[in-house]
Amino acid sequence: MIRTLIVDDDFRVAGVHAGFVEEIPGFAVVGTAHTAAEARARVRELSPDLILLDVYLPDESGLAVLPELQTDTIVLSAATDAKSIRTALRAGALNYLIKPFTTRQLSERLLSYARYRNLLNDERGLGQEDVDRAFRTLHEQDRTITPKGQSTATSRLVSDQLKAAARPLSAAEIAGELGMARATAQRYLTALAESGAIEMRLRYGATGRPEHEYSWHG
Structure with missing residues (x-):
């Protein structure tokens, strides 16, 4: 089970995202946080496997706290500027999903992450082919998906x-x-x-x- 922490300043949005995650096989939400300070505390307390992190937090940018978390992270944010996206990836984010997104977009990225995690969870030594396959798997479902008939x-x-x-x-x-x-x-x-x-x-x-x-x- 992939233990997931939701970090979003909006209590309702955090609850909606938690509901999405709970519906995906192999994932469980272990907690939520609504500030950068709370995110740090929850990571220490809960040791999650994955964090879904917003950029716009009330006390500090999610991008500032990201390098400290030392946990696999996918950014979910309305921030669409190139600088924020580059900063998130440079700080270690495995993926970046722009709000608003659909349940399908989120679930496909999470399932890709689960497969990526499984490929890198082998105790044996890995070759370059194994590493390449893991990275391809992580982003194999990354594409813009809108409901049928919508743009x-x-x-x-x-x-x-x-x-x-x-x-x-x-x-x-x-x-x-x-x-x-x-x-x-x-x-x-x-x-x-x-x-x-x-x-x-x-x-x-x-x-x-x-x-x-x-x-x-x-």
């Missing part, structure tokens, strides 16, 4: 609209702002909610049925 560009437009909004928005409001069908906006919003990037709750009006509204979690 990454449109998903980003919906995400950006929610990030910029001063209040929660409904699917109809998103559709109106972006000039798309309400059903299309709803599909993208549902995928974002499943990724944990946005929060979905019910909006109750004065009359009629309640509708879902969405706000950015990041």
